[in-house]
Amino acid sequence: xxxxxxxxxxxxxxxxxxxxxxxxxxxxxxxxxxxxxxxxxxxxxxxxxxxxxxxxxxxxxxxxxxxxxxxxxxxxxxxxxxxxxxxxxxxxxxxxxxxxxxxxxxxxxxxxxxxxxxxxxxxxxxxxxxxxxxxxxxxxxxxxxxxxxxxxxxxxxxxxxxxxxxxxxxxxxxxxxxxxxxxxxxxxxxxxxxxxxxxxxxxxxxxxxxxxxxxxxxxxxxxxxxxxxxxxxxxxxxxxxxxxxxxxxxxxxxxxxxxxxxxxxxxxxxxxxxxxxxxxxxxxxxxxxxxxxxxxxxxxxxxxxxxxxxxxxxxxxxxxxxxxxxxxxxxxxxxxxxxxxxxxxxxxxxxxxxxxxxxxxxxxxxxxxxxxxxxxxxxxxxxxxxxxxxxxxxxxxxxxxxxxxxxxxxxxxxxxxxxxxxxxxxxxxxxxxxxxxxxxxxxxxxxxxxxxxxxxxxxxxxxxxxxxxxxxxxxxxxxxx
Amino acid sequence: xxxxxxxxxxxxxxxxxxxxxxxxxxxxxxxxxxxxxxxxxxxxxxxxxxxxxxxxxxxxxxxxxxxxxxxxxxxxxxxxxxxxxxxxxxxxxxxxxxxxxxxxxxxxxxxxxxxxxxxxxxxxxxxxxxxxxxxxxxxxxxxxxxxxxxxxxxxxxxxxxxxxxxxxxxxxxxxxxxxxxxxxxxxxxxxxxxxxxxxxxxxxxxxxxxxxxxxxxxxxxxxxxxxxxxxxxxxxxxxxxxxxxxxxxxxxxxxxxxxxxxxxxxxxxxxxxxxxxxxxxxxxxxxxxxxxxxxxxxxxxxxxxxxxxxxxxxxxxxxxxxxxx
Numbered sequence: 001x002x003x004x005x006x007x008x009x010x011x012x013x014x015x016x017x018x019x020x021x022x023x024x025x026x027x028x029x030x031x032x033x034x035x036x037x038x039x040x041x042x043x044x045x046x047x048x049x050x051x052x053x054x055x056x057x058x059x060x061x062x063x064x065x066x067x068x069x070x071x072x073x074x075x076x077x078x079x080x081x082x083x084x085x086x087x088x089x090x091x092x093x094x095x096x097x098x099x100x101x102x103x104x105x106x107x108x109x110x111x112x113x114x115x116x117x118x119x120x121x122x123x124x125x126x127x128x129x130x131x132x133x134x135x136x137x138x139x140x141x142x143x144x145x146x147x148x149x150x151x152x153x154x155x156x157x158x159x160x161x162x163x164x165x166x167x168x169x170x171x172x173x174x175x176x177x178x179x180x181x182x183x184x185x186x187x188x189x190x191x192x193x194x195x196x197x198x199x200x201x202x203x204x205x206x207x208x209x210x211x212x213x214x215x216x217x218x219x220x221x222x223x224x225x226x227x228x229x230x231x232x233x234x235x236x237x238x239x240x241x242x243x244x245x246x247x248x249x250x251x252x253x254x255x256x257x258x259x260x261x262x263x264x265x266x267x268x269x270x271x272x273x274x275x276x277x278x279x280x281x282x283x284x285x286x287x288x289x290x291x292x293x294x295x296x297x298x299x300x301x302x303x304x305x306x307x308x309x310x311x312x313x314x315x316x317x318x319x320x321x322x323x324x325x326x327x328x329x330x331x332x333x334x335x336x337x338x339x340x341x342x343x344x345x346x347x348x349x350x351x352x353x354x355x356x357x358x359x360x361x362x363x364x365x366x367x368x369x370x371x372x373x374x375x376x377x378x379x380x381x382x383x384x385x386x387x388x389x390x391x392x393x394x395x396x397x398x399x400x401x402x403x404x405x406x407x408x409x410x411x412x413x414x415x416x417x418x419x420x421x422x423x424x425x426x427x428x429x430x431x432x433x434x435x436x437x438x439x440x441x442x443x444x445x446x447x448x449x450x451x452x453x454x455x456x457x458x459x460x461x462x463x464x465x466x467x468x469x470x471x472x473x474x475x476x477x478x479x480x481x
Numbered sequence: 482x483x484x485x486x487x488x489x490x491x492x493x494x495x496x497x498x499x500x501x502x503x504x505x506x507x508x509x510x511x512x513x514x515x516x517x518x519x520x521x522x523x524x525x526x527x528x529x530x531x532x533x534x535x536x537x538x539x540x541x542x543x544x545x546x547x548x549x550x551x552x553x554x555x556x557x558x559x560x561x562x563x564x565x566x567x568x569x570x571x572x573x574x575x576x577x578x579x580x581x582x583x584x585x586x587x588x589x590x591x592x593x594x595x596x597x598x599x600x601x602x603x604x605x606x607x608x609x610x611x612x613x614x615x616x617x618x619x620x621x622x623x624x625x626x627x628x629x630x631x632x633x634x635x636x637x638x639x640x641x642x643x644x645x646x647x648x649x650x651x652x653x654x655x656x657x658x659x660x661x662x663x664x665x666x667x668x669x670x671x672x673x674x675x676x677x678x679x680x681x682x683x684x685x686x687x688x689x690x691x692x693x694x695x696x697x698x699x700x701x702x703x704x705x706x707x708x709x710x711x712x713x714x715x716x717x718x719x720x721x722x723x724x725x726x727x728x729x730x731x732x733x734x735x736x737x738x739x740x741x742x743x744x745x746x747x748x749x750x751x752x753x754x755x756x757x758x759x760x761x762x763x764x765x766x767x768x769x770x771x772x773x774x775x776x777x778x779x780x781x782x783x784x785x786x787x788x789x790x791x792x793x794x795x796x797x798x799x800x801x802x803x804x805x806x
Contacts, residue, residue: 296495296496296499297499299496300496300499300500300503301503302785303496303500303782303785303786304500304503304504304778304781304782304785305741305744305777305778305781305782305785307747308762308774308777308778308781309778311762311766311774312504312507312508312774312775312778313507315766315769315771315774316507316508316511316512319512319516319517319520320511320512320516322520323512323516323519323520406636406637410639410640413639413641414639414640414641414748417641417748418747418748418763418766419763419766419767420766429639433639433641433645437645440645440648440649445649445653450645454638454639454641454642457639458637458638458639458642461636461637461638461639462633462634462637465633465636465637466633469633
């Protein structure tokens with residue numbers, strides 16, 4: 001039926017997910033790691049943030065399963081596939097994707113945003129939307145009522161799903177639902193935020209034996225499910241966030257942007273990590289001219305203002321891509337290559353900070369007894385770096401990974417504005433903001449694409465920031481001292 | 482100390498040479514001048530003559546590093562590397578694509594950039610430090626917790642939102658100041674005030690949180706306990722002891738950005754239509770004016786290295802125990 005398409009970024013994303021799963025299994029067997037992750041799991045705020053992140057990741061993953069649909073077969077001809085590359089998310093949202101209007105329309109509107117001359121009248125009027133509110137027919141008097149009904153129906157649906165989830169979980173753990181939801185029964189067990197620590201709460205039904213804070217997860221899921229319910233119920237008949245210049249549904253665009261943000265946030269760090277770890281450890285452990293050379297390298301790179309280096313590199317990459325159109329079979333592939341190149345460039349310009357941190361930490365570790373014992377036993381240099389230094393640096397690497405994520409998501413929007421971001425055809429928060437910005441001068445204002453992009457970005461970045469804080473507090477030995 | 486400064490300045494030379502070679506490689510080796518010409522003139526239907534003309538006009542028609550056709554020392558000087566990259570060390574940045582002298586343009590645009598960047602920097606520093614001290618004074622209370630939550634929330638908002646939202650609210654709804662533009666003299670105030678306020682608000686979340694961590698780390702030291710044991714009020718402990726001792730980590734992050742203030746802020750300047758270096762750079766990026774981008778990269782790294790040196794010198798001022806050798 002369909003022809004699966006594996007873009008490079010998809011492959012990398014799946015490799016990343018596989019690596020994370022493998023690491024989880026590995027970490028479960030390590031006492032120190034299990035203790036640190038246990039602290040994260042006990043932190044209510046972190047678990048709530050992780051829930052939001054998980055929803056974003058799920059959407060991003062759905063959007064990474066790409067395929068090309070099969071064209072209607074002609075008798076006798078071999079199967080042919082559409083040029084357009086779609087994703088599983090597109091298939092789920094095919095309603096939203098296909099119901100495009102002519103141009104701007106406000107959220108929940110039934111008419112276009114701009115006046116147009118109608119065929120059989122001399123006046124310019126607001127034409128009806130093709131899809132938004134089309135089910136109402138000619139009678140618009142119950143427009144508000146219809147929306148209210150849909151909102152309550154969506155809420156009811158969301159609530160129902162939530163209750164099902166809660167009761168399923170309670171049955172599995174063998175706790176009464178009432179116990180689980182009782183207000184005040186649970187205080188965050190141990191909040192590891194410096195400055196304000198809560199007393200350790202007694203064991204309560206909201207916690208599993210290991211102390212995982214599960215209640216915040218369900219409390220976060222409730223609003224998310226309600227919003228999903230409303231979006232599905234109202235989105236069935238209207239454009240929840242309106243439509244953009246070419247009439248595309250803004251909700252659809254926002255959901256599609258999530259993948260781009262996630263990719264930039266994760267792949268960039270992934271790309272730079274091997275380099276940063278290798279050079280940082282080498283500089284710290286080997287010392288001598290190797291140290292001098294590596295220090296010179298990262299001082300030089302970090303002395304160039306980040307935006308300018310990125311801009312210069314992206315401009316050059318653009319020339320390379322434009323002068324070699326034969327490298328890419330479809331436009332999706334070209335956009336994907338540009339996205340990956342952007343990740344690579346961002347990674348190349350940002351590895352210096354991590355490398356410097358790792359070098360400093362290696363210098364300290366090198367003098368410790370266990371390393372000297374290994375040296376005395378005649379363990380080789382590279383074996384020491386791999387087996388004794390590297391595991392003791394992993395917390396820095398992990399902290400850098402989670403702390404960088406939110407900054408990179410925000411940077412994408414700025415870079416796209418400057419004109420050195422993702423390909424203009426790639427749907428991202430940056431391109432959404434950039435196209436919406438042009439319309440700010442209009443009267444009345446076209447505010448909905450901007451509002452949608454900013455709120456989605458805010459939710460993603462806030463969740464990432466909160467989660468990163470919890471991870472840092474749990475893993476940074478200084479913070480827990 | 483003078484010997485130290487001179488040695489540091491000498492260290493800067495290999496780094497600047499590295500920056501120069503890197504940008505040279507980026508701009509001329511990854512893509513040949515022919516590629517750039519084709520890009521500028523439009524990829525399709527470009528005659529070889531047009532490319533040659535474009536290159537000759539801009540001085541890109543010379544060999545990259547070694548001109549075997551020239552005589553004597555000109556073998557090295559009559560090249561792109563020398564004329565475009567090495568000349569930057571003496572402040573000769575060449576001409577932009579529109580034919581204007583880049584060095585002169587930079588001099589003209591420095592003023593407006595500083596008019597925005599300096600007040601934003603000073604005010605932002607002051608507000609963030611006072612806010613952080615306030616949070617530390619009320620540490621582990623509801624005020625502290627809500628302050629930190631507010632900071633994290635403010636950090637999570639895109640910088641573009643502050644600019645777009647602020648412009649819309651203040652200029653469009655309230656009609657307090659013009660949306661964008663700039664003028665010299667005292668008239669500049671009405672154009673400068675909004676970007677400065679937005680810059681301060683946009684940066685406050687991250688910096689307050691950072692200063693708060695520094696202060697909290699400092700407050701758990703022994704000398705603070707001694708000061709309290711002497712019976713000093715908390716206010717005096719914070720301002721006289723903690724603030725002073727926290728200066729070293731604060732200076733590390735702050736002084737290094739002072740020289741880069743010259744560069745201006747890319748986003749603010751282009752949104753508010755301020756004719757500074759930031760908007761110059763953005764325009765150059767959009768117009769793919771490589772000569773300007775290359776010059777700004779070079780200037781940026783010179784300023785950054787200057788900032789590192791200033792940071793070291795500022796340590797000696799903040800902490801008399803620090804000696805530079």
